[in-house]
Amino acid sequence: MQIYLAGPDVFQPDALQRAESARRLVSRYGHRALIPLDNEASTAAEIYRANLAQIAAADLVIANLNPFRGFEPDSGTVFEVGYAVAAGKPVIAYVDDDRPLADRLAGHLGCDLLHVGERLVDSEGMSVENHGLPLNLMLGIPLRIVRGGLEQALQALAAD
Structure with missing residues (x-):
């Protein structure tokens, strides 16, 4: 399979080394990694088009959805x-913390969330999703989400 690796890893100071490490890991599982840094695009529009082309060529996407x-x-x-x-x-996504979003948000804010009727709200009165998913439901429903990193995502793929 050709697997597009999505995530903010491209912004890390050691992005090229991370990309090579990811490429080797994906190869060990018998697949080919498509990494945004592979293209030679330099303008924003070129990068956008090149990334979409890589996704179109991929059989699957593995995404780093850790907070950034x-x-x-x-x-x-x-x-x-x-x-x-x-x-x-x-799409298989990986996160370091797969606790429900409401639990993670409460910890991030350093406070308890409040129940107002049927709603769960933060200290500003804004509703908080409380569906037991680790991410917003628009990600939590269509994606397979695993706890860990790229290797755990590849293991999940192999188990399927």
């Missing part, structure tokens, strides 16, 4: 996941 620069996953990665789902591609 905040509490939520990287927005570009989330877009790529949505694009893959819309194209009918299976």
Whole structure:
């Protein structure tokens, strides 16, 4: 299989080394990694088109949906996941913490969430999803989410 690796890893200072390590790991499982850094695009529009082309060529997407620069996953990665789902591609996502979103949010805010009628709300009165999923339901429903990293996602793929 050709597997597109989505995630904010491309922003890390050691992105090239991470990409090579991921490529070797995917190869050990008998697949070929498609990594955004593989293309030679340099402008924003070129990078966008090249990434979409890689997703189109992939049989599957594995996505790092760990929080990035905040509490939520990287927005570009989330877009790529949505694009893959819309194209009918299976997506396996991995997270370090797979506790329900409401539990993680309460810990992140350092406070208890409040029950207001049937709703669960944060300290600002904003509703909090409480479906027992580790991510927003728009990710939690269509994706296979595993706890761990790329290797755990590859193990889940092998188990299927």
